[in-house]
Amino acid sequence: MNIALKIIKIGNSAGVILPRDVLAHLNVQVGETLPLVTTPRGIELSAAAPDFEAQMAAAREVMLRRKRALRELAK
Structure with missing residues (x-):
């Protein structure tokens, strides 16, 4: 698939x-989030x-429970 997309102004940002x-x-619909890599x-x-x-x-739950340990590991 080779499609040219035009960049448009959206408020103070730009989009396609x-x-x-x-x-x-x-396989996505309007309103869903797409990862950009x-x-x-x-x-x-x-x-x-x-x-x-x-x-x-699950990751957020672990980070909340282990906040102190993660802070020590980040040093």
């Missing part, structure tokens, strides 16, 4: 509009892993 077929290819060739957009939110919730 993803065509419907790109959203379908990524920097690669040697540029950037990559991909759909988040289905269990990503559950993994992040």
